[in-house]
Amino acid sequence: MPISFKYWDDCLDPEDMRLMWQDPxxxxxxxxxxxxxxxxxxxxRDPDGEAYLTQTEMMAVASIIVHRHFKSQIDPYMIGGLAEIASGRRLFVDTYDRKTKETKVGIMQVAPEVAQWLGRELGYKSYNIEDNPNLLYWPLVNVYFGAAYAKWLFSCDDKQRTEEFVVRAYKGGKKKASHKSTSPIFQRYLYVKESLLSIRQPEICNELTPDLETLSSTEAQLIYWDSKVSEADMDAMWKHPDVYKEWTKSGERRGNVRFSHDAKKRPYLSRVEVKAVAEIIISRHLSTRGSKPEALSALAEVCSMRFVHGVSTRTGLMGIDYPTAAWLSRDCGYRAYTVISVDDLYNPFASMYFGASYLAWLSHYEGREQSYEFIVQAYLGGPENVNLQETGPLWNQFLEALTQYQDPKKYACAFCLKLCLTFFSKKSFCLR
Known part of the structure; x- marks a missing residue:
């Protein structure tokens, strides 16, 4: 056995121990x-002396990681269920895979090679295991990479996957996700998940946010605009008349502007805030590209429901994933915002910037000017997947969302809205 701990304090930072104690x-x-x-x-410890997490402890760890890194993207109960079927919640179990020649470790059975790939290619860099792979035995680190891998499985091979596929692929591999041999895995997972729900109600699964006076820097990022956005961008928001009116009315103060939160404490932007961010990004960086703030705002509505972290497999406000943003920055010259890790895309301004940049690239996909419908459908479903049956509904969702941001007096009906949709200028919307 490569590593072992006797105490929780040996494998958790003091701040994370505080959060564990804070869980009632x-x-x-x-x-x-x-x-x-x-x-x-x-x-x-079990009768054989092997360390494990109780179901209560497992759900607390899953809740902390989801709350901190995957809010509104993945269910903590799913993480708890995956840990059960992967390792039985055992901390130090190692499993050698003869086919992949990888050793999977810890409660989520994460291979060091997979964790390194997640960090290198997909931007999951909150924990650095390159120099110290043994960190994967730390519960929060292991769950972080396990959750990231599960999220990736939901959209692997450019397809939207079901919960059943993800669970069966997580344990048995993608190739066996539909094979009869992995069916019992999903049935056991459902039983475990139901058991977890019975001992810990959803409304208290992630009630770990402390009083505002005792916030850590990480927790503040879930609550305050100022923790995610640059001083210059915050200044621009305060100067926006509609935002100033909304923030002043809700009692916000400079330096401590709170995100709105839904009943599950997931941070989101108001429609006023979304449109303001779009207007600022366009005026500063993309004014010659023909973008319209109403269109970008509508895409945010469809992609993320305006949640700061995104929804399901879509990352951030505009649903732009890390590989796409990194490519736009590296190969297409869009470098107004730095993207080093996936966490950078939880900045609404960065997400909006790369979303608008991706639209610019799509407008001339395959070297020719594309229609408005194609651009929107390609943005939402992928340029290689555009077809009337599968992505056509996405266009309709976009048009419906657009009505939330257009002047109703100017566009009296959806038909007129479609005819007057000129959020891209074909002559000016091109790459540098």
Missing amino acids: IVSKEWTDAGEEQGQKVHLS
């Missing part, structure tokens, strides 16, 4: 077991 269900479980705050907390 974990706190009760630990206190009932004789643990005390300020003292090291023992890891649970």
Whole structure:
């Protein structure tokens, strides 16, 4: 066994230990077991002496990681279920895969090579395991990469996948995701997930946000605009008359502007904020490209429902993934915003910028000017997947969202809206 811990404190940062104690269900479980705050907390051991996480602890870890890195993108109960079928929630289990010649480790059974690929190619760089692969045995680190891999499976091979596919592929491999041999895996997963729901209700699964006075920098990023956005961009937002009116009315103060949050505490932008971000990005960086803020805002509505982190497999406000943003920056010259990791795309301004840049590239896909319908459908479904049956509904969703941002007096009906849609200028919307 390459590594082992005796205490939770040996494999968690002090801040993460504070969050574990802050969870009321974990706190009760630990206190009932004789643990005390300020003292090291023992890891649970089975009769053979092997360390494991209780279901309560597992859900707390999943909740912290989802809340911090995958808010509105993945279900913490799914992570808890995957950990159960992957390792039985055991911390130090290693499994050698003869076909891939990889050793999967930890509670989510993540291979170091996969974790490194996720960081290098997909921008998951919150934890650096390049120099210290043993970090993968830390519960939060292992769950972080396991959740990232599960998210990737949801859209692997440019297809939208079901929960069943992801679960079966996670445990049995993509090639066996539809094979009868992996069917029992999904059935067990459903049983475990139901069990987790019975001991921990959804509304308290992720209630780990502390009082505002005790926020860490990481937690503040989930609440405050100022933690994600540059000072110059915040200044531009305050100067926007509609934003100024909205923020002042809601009691916001410079330096401490809160995101709106839904009932699940997922941060999102108001429509006023979305349109303002679009207007600022266009005026600063893409004014010669023919973009219209109403169109960008409508795409944000469809892609992410205006959630800061995005929805499901779509990353950030505009649903632009890290590989696409990195390519636009590296190969197409769009470098007004830096994209080093996937977390950079949770900045609404960066996401809007790369979303608008991607539209610019799509407008001349395959070297010719494309129609408005093609550009929108290609943005939402991929340029190689545009067809009336599969992506046509996306165009209709876009038109419906567009009505939320257009002047209703100017466009009295959807038909007129479609005829008057001129959010791209064919002459000016081109790459440098």
